Amino acid sequence: MTLAALAGGLLYLDRYRESLIGSELWSLTVQAQIVAEALGEAAVTSDVGEGGDYLTAMARPLVRRLAGPLGLRVRLFAANGDLIADSLSSSVIGGPVTVQPLAPPATSARGPLDLLLDFYEWAIELMPNKDSYPPYSESSPPVAGDFEEAIYALRGEPRAEVHINARDDLVLSAAAPVSRYKQVLGAVVVTKDGYDIEDSLRRVRLDILQVLAIVMAMSVMVSLYLAGTIARPVRRLAAAAKRVGHGQGRKVAIPDFSRRSDEIGDLSAALREMTDALWTRMDAIERFAADVAHEIKNPLTSLRSAVETVARIEDADQRRKLMAIIMDDVKRLDRLISDISDASRLDAELSRAESEPVDLAGILAALADIHAATVNDGGPRLIYEPAVDAASDLFVEGIESRLVQVFRNLLGNAVSFSPPNGEIRLRVWRDGRWIKATVEDQGPGIPEDKRKAIFDRFYTERPKGEKFGTHSGLGLSISRQIVEAHRGRIWAENIYDAPTADCGAVRGARFTVELPAATKAQIGKAAGKPTLGGAGD
Numbered sequence: 388m389t390l391a392a393l394a395g396g397l398l399y400l401d402r403y404r405e406s407l408i409g410s411e412l413w414s415l416t417v418q419a420q421i422v423a424e425a426l427g428e429a430a431v432t433s434d435v436g437e438g439g440d441y442l443t444a445m446a447r448p449l450v451r452r453l454a455g456p457l458g459l460r461v462r463l464f465a466a467n468g469d470l471i472a473d474s475l476s477s478s479v480i481g482g483p484v485t486v487q488p489l490a491p492p493a494t495s496a497r498g499p500l501d502l503l504l505d506f507y508e509w510a511i512e513l514m515p516n517k518d519s520y521p522p523y524s525e526s527s528p529p530v531a532g533d534f535e536e537a538i539y540a541l542r543g544e545p546r547a548e549v550h551i552n553a554r555d556d557l558v559l560s561a562a563a564p565v566s567r568y569k570q571v572l573g574a575v576v577v578t579k580d581g582y583d584i585e586d587s588l589r590r591v592r593l594d595i596l597q598v599l600a601i602v603m604a605m606s607v608m609v610s611l612y613l614a615g616t617i618a619r620p621v622r623r624l625a626a627a628a629k630r631v632g633h634g635q636g637r638k639v640a641i642p643d644f645s646r647r648s649d650e651i652g653d654l655s656a657a658l659r660e661m662t663d664a665l666w667t668r669m670d671a672i673e674r675f676a677a678d679v680a681h682e683i684k685n686p687l688t689s690l691r692s693a694v695e696t697v698a699r700i701e702d703a704d705q706r707r708k709l710m711a712i713i714m715d716d717v718k719r720l721d722r723l724i725s726d727i728s729d730a731s732r733l734d735a736e737l738s739r740a741e742s743e744p745v746d747l748a749g750i751l752a753a754l755a756d757i758h759a760a761t762v763n764d765g766g767p768r769l770i771y772e773p774a775v776d777a778a779s780d781l782f783v784e785g786i787e788s789r790l791v792q793v794f795r796n797l798l799g800n801a802v803s804f805s806p807p808n809g810e811i812r813l814r815v816w817r818d819g820r821w822i823k824a825t826v827e828d829q830g831p832g833i834p835e836d837k838r839k840a841i842f843d844r845f846y847t848e849r850p851k852g853e854k855f856g857t858h859s860g861l862g863l864s865i866s867r868q869i870v871e872a873h874r875g876r877i878w879a880e881n882i883y884d885a886p887t888a889d890c891g892a893v894r895g896a897r898f899t900v901e902l903p904a905a906t907k908a909q910i911g912k913a914a915g916k917p918t919l920g921g922a923g924d
């Protein structure tokens with residue numbers, strides 16, 4: 388921007404200077420003509436004068452008097468080219484000629500901008516576009532032949548020229564013929580230094596420089612503002628992100644710019660959220676590893692003591708018992724490890740798998756059919772009660788195999804907690820923009836204070852008689868993980884035989900799964916394909 392202003396200024400200056408020179412030359416020519424006319428009228432005689440020409444002695448004082456108010460140097464040359472009068476010389480023709488130098492330019496007090504101006508002028512000097520005016524030189528005493536314009540004037544043609552003197556300053560000069568009755572008797576040469584022009588140029592340059600200084604100050608201020616409000620915060624965020632990346636852990640605080648309602652604020656908030664999420668995940672992984680180690684340790688300890696004892700025991704009966712314990716421990720370990728591997732793959736799989744519209748009613752109907760086909764004698768009866776509009780409207784957006792896994796697990800638990808010949812009720816219906824499904828059994832229910840804890844990893848609390856080692860305590864935790872990944876909820880409650888919990892007895896447990904209903908557009912895609920996925924608990 389500053390450079391553009393400078394280039395624009397230079398271009399403008401060049402044209403401005405040209406036009407100044409043009410108008411000065413024009414006015415100089417007019418002035419030369421006026422002086423020539425005046426001389427032609429007042430200082431010409433019809434007789435040849437003492438100098439051999441027609442110009443009288445009147446010409447010399449007239450030249451001086453005319454030059455005075457004009458502030459110009461006026462010289463009068465005779466037709467033969469000799470100098471007759473010079474407004475700067477007080478001598479007469481034939482005597483010594485004293486040429487007074489032109490007045491130097493008025494030097495004003497130099498301000499701080501002048502230094503800049505000097506530099507600016509020096510820079511302009513370096514530019515290739517230099518003046519190509521002829522040099523100004525005159526012999527002593529000068530003759531008309533020294534000035535090209537005077538030669539033209541002596542031929543009857545007014546003319547103006549620009550010269551450059553020895554100090555590289557402009558000298559403007561105009562010549563006009565002094566004539567009487569069409570006869571050229573001499574030539575008037577009017578010269579003027581270029582200080583006026585240089586002065587106006589200097590003033591314009593100062594103006595341009597002031598504009599430039601303002602523009603530069605503004606760009607510096609804008610740069611400082613941008614650096615302070617954008618570059619520095621972004622650098623701080625980047626440095627913090629780098630420190631997190633280099634593993635400096637939780638000590639790294641991501642700068643908080645969230646109060647700024649701009650992109651930097653958004654970026655800082657997003658980075659903070661991202662690191663928080665990262666730490667939450669890391670914590671979960673650490674906890675998971677610790678839980679897994681703890682859970683595996685129990686059967687391993689039991690296994691070790693059983694194996695140690697079995698080596699020392701002779702009694703075949705006791706040995707058999709111990710071998711059965713060892714077998715159970717091994718089964719438990721096996722079960723644990725396959726559940727753990729399933730749970731640890733779950734996150735990655737949930738984020739990778741493509742979700743699609745899933746017909747929940749279809750899944751539950753198929754599970755009910757499978758149950759009916761496989762239930763043992765005395766096993767619980769499964770009653771499937773879909774809502775009336777089930778076939779058309781009970782779709783959710785998700786991963787079918789994982790949703791099947793959730794209901795298999797709930798049904799499995801319900802079956803294991805059901806009394807002989809008990810009933811399990813499976814319901815599904817639409818509640819606004821949610822699809823809800825419940826699994827109810829007639830078992831012992833869940834202790835009120837454990838309603839949340841049963842969803843914790845490795846929480847398992849089974850009746851004494853149940854076969855040891857078949858339950859890892861991961862089923863409900865995995866189910867909750869799946870449901871939450873589908874942006875839904877799962878909870879457990881007891882069924883009481885009275886309207887309120889405090890005045891009734893527990894009749895069983897109810898597990899509810901709530902999932903967002905798929906939109907009409909999503910359902911359209913999945914018309915008629917309820918199949919069961921393979922994953923199970």
Ligand code: ADP
Pocket residue numbers: 796800801804828830831832833841842846847848849857858859860861862863864896
């Ligand atoms: P697991 O079945 O391996 O024990 P789950 O995570 O599936 O693990 O269940 C955790 C615990 O929740 C069970 O051990 C049990 O105490 C309780 N629970 C689950 N389902 C029911 C149910 N239908 N009735 C009563 N308690 C239940």
